Amino acid sequence: MTRPMRYATRQRGIAAVEFALILPILxxxxxxMIDAGRALQANIIMVNIGREGANMVARGNTPLETGSQDIIYMLMASAPPLDVNKRGMVYITRVMGVTSGGVSRSVVLDQYRWDDAARGLGYRFSKYEPASKVYGCTAWNAAACTSISSKTRPATTIMSGKLADGEVVHVVETFYDFDMLVADKFNVSAFGPDLYSMTIF
Structure with a gap:
């Protein structure tokens, strides 16, 4: 009688130790998996925002010179549950094809970004401002890039050689500083830190 009871007790003890060893891994x-699901959801939201933004800009109902912030604000208002005010950024860039000497290239006409005033951010907050991958503007006047002039149109690799002379496309870039629960702690950056989407329309 005592031997089976000791055996059963020992088996329960071994099972408890095995469970304690496996629990951290589980x-x-x-x-x-929760992190991956959150990252996938955030990425889908940012891709959809970029697509909708490019669609709105390409329709031409709102001039970018005066309405870029309205367009961006409408897009970002549809981003919850993401905290885009502090962790998101949008760039809208107009790119035109230019042909000279039989060679076609792409140049940047103008570029706009989400202004801090529209985001409700002051200088007391840390700003999230990743650089655009279309064109790295060096001087900003609130939301508009001022380092682009009609005399010096900077070249870009976007749609280079694929646009007809004078053809214009709109490029909308969305960024999100995604904060992972587990992966950041272990220095795994499969989904971040920046989620990025580019839509050309």
Missing amino acids: LMLLFG
Whole structure:
């Protein structure tokens, strides 16, 4: 009678030790799956925002010179549950094809970004301002890039050689500083830190 009871007690003790050893791995897998789901959701939201923004800009109902912030604000208002005010950024860039000497290239006409005033950010907040991958503007006047002039149109690799002379496309870039629960702690950057989407219309 005593031997089976000791055996059963020992088996329960071994099972408890095995469970204690496996539990951290199971928890890491669980939180990793939650992280991946959150990252996928955030990425889908930012891609959809970029597509909708390019569609709105290309329709031409709102001039970018005066209405870029209105367009961006409408897009970002549809971004919850993401905290885009502090962790998001949008760039709208107009790119035109230019042909000279039989060679066609793409140049930047103008560029706009989400202004801090529209985001409700003051200098007391840390600003999230990743650089555009279409054109790195060096001087900003609130939301408009001022380093582009009609005399010096900077070249870009976007649609280079694919646009007819005078053809214009709109490029909308969306960025989101995604904060992962587990991966950031272990220096795994599969989804971040910047989620990025580019839509050309």
